[in-house]
Amino acid sequence: MEEKLPTIDSVFSIDCLIFGFDAGELKILLIERNEEPFKDWLALPGYFVKQEESLDDAADRILYELTGLRDLPMKQFHTFGEVNRHPQGRVITVGYYALIRINGQKELRPISHYAKKAIWHSVNNLPRLAFDHTEIFNNGFGKIRRRLNYQPIAFDLLPEKFTLTQLQGLYEAILNKKLDKRNFRKKMLSYGFLKELVEKQKGVSYRAAKLYKFDRRKYSKIFQNEMGV
Amino acid sequence: MEEKLPTIDSVFSIDCLIFGFDAGELKILLIERNEEPFKDWLALPGYFVKQEESLDDAADRILYELTGLRDLPMKQFHTFGEVNRHPQGRVITVGYYALIRINGQKELRPISHYAKKAIWHSVNNLPRLAFDHTEIFNNGFGKIRRRLNYQPIAFDLLPEKFTLTQLQGLYEAILNKKLDKRNFRKKMLSYGFLKELVEKQKGVSYRAAKLYKFDRRKYSKIFQNEMGV
DNA sequence: TTTAATGGTGTAATTTTCACACCTTATATT
DNA sequence: AATATAAGGTGTGAAAATTACACCATTAAA
The missing domain is CATH 3.90.79.10 (Nucleoside Triphosphate Pyrophosphohydrolase)
Structure with missing residues (x-):
């Protein structure tokens, strides 16, 4: 050859x-x-x-x-x-x-x-x-x-600062099914890689939601020994 | 073009x-x-x-x-x-x-x-x-x-009839870590896709183990709505 | 002030996971 | 026949994770 x-x-x-x-x-x-x-x-x-x-x-x-x-x-x-x-x-x-x-x-x-x-x-x-x-x-x-179930890919789709409702809406859009609000929040927050900001949502005509950031450093620390790619 | x-x-x-x-x-x-x-x-x-x-x-x-x-x-x-x-x-x-x-x-x-x-x-x-x-x-x-964690790929590697110890050894070889015998068996059997045979292991110089078969039909039924590929 | 819209929160039941140790059975050896 | 060897096979309790479920709070607009 x-x-x-x-x-x-x-x-x-x-x-x-x-x-x-x-x-x-x-x-x-x-x-x-x-x-x-x-x-x-x-x-x-x-x-x-x-x-x-x-x-x-x-x-x-x-x-x-x-x-x-x-x-x-x-x-x-x-x-x-x-x-x-x-x-x-x-x-x-x-x-x-x-x-x-x-x-x-x-x-x-x-x-x-x-x-x-x-x-x-x-x-x-x-x-x-x-x-x-x-x-x-x-x-x-x-x-x-x-x-989506084992990788933090959803955050790439959201603005840097987002509300939990937005995050849930995204999961629902990808998975094409409704999720329970309380359970979703509890679980997401329990991971420990979401950083709660002081800042709140603006420009909405109802109670403004807290904003969060995805903390990639914390994520890596928490999941360093788990699944790749 | x-x-x-x-x-x-x-x-x-x-x-x-x-x-x-x-x-x-x-x-x-x-x-x-x-x-x-x-x-x-x-x-x-x-x-x-x-x-x-x-x-x-x-x-x-x-x-x-x-x-x-x-x-x-x-x-x-x-x-x-x-x-x-x-x-x-x-x-x-x-x-x-x-x-x-x-x-x-x-x-x-x-x-x-x-x-x-x-x-x-x-x-x-x-x-x-x-x-x-x-x-x-x-x-x-x-x-x-x-x-391996979410697909029944291990059974392709074993003979048609196998013991739970063989199955566990295979999981351990792939994952490169020890697993607990009782928990492993409990979990595998709980899936319901292993068929226990009357036949027993032969040719060993100690107590012969039960043989099992992987029942692909049952597997498909059980997991029909779950993960693909 | 009222309405509309979403934000935000807790508990109890169930299921799953995990850690852990001993008796049983079959054969080979003496 | 007795014993040694090697693996087979089994259960429980604690902890963690998952699930189902409903109401009051806050904001801005009407």
């Missing part, structure tokens, strides 16, 4: 599941494609990996080009390798996900012309997506849902 | 983590390479994906060619895409794992000449492996360890 290996440009791609939380709803970032195949369809932000970049680097670059978002802490969740998943040839794609705050984010503007625009869409009633992106979405969303 | 896509032969590979359990020890299947680079080194069974096969199909074929083992229920666990992970060019590899019974298995004979032989090696004190296979092993083993 001393032959020269071929290039991997355009046989290998990344697709990104970017989750956000807004107005009590879990959202996902989609692009409107400006390229055949599936021109004008909605799709996950994704494109081809280049010869000289790692998968993680490619994921960063591609997401930036298609949505303007940069340096998100993305993680790989699955690789999709069915022979005919791409209509134009054999393309294997690696799914990445990230959970981010969309709060007050300026409009998302694609850098590259491969996408016309990038929009946040509720994870409920998603339209048909290009390629096998619906399957990719279901796979990734399922993993995130399970991961 | 109407250009023709290139072939993926030899830019894309599969590496397999095949776990077995024997003599109270957790083992992994390694091959001795018969090809440069890393000729004569120990490595995970792995090779290039072909243009016209899915990843899952490739994993089956490759494992068969290198070890003679066929149709194992392998699952993907991670894709490794560092630019320089392969000394001869850009090769992205997908890690797959399976847990199997090695009991009384005939010798494993590689079909292809890429491997000289296939051997079971204890997961403790693994030697240096070819490529980044040590990293791949660590990544996969970590995931399996965590998965």
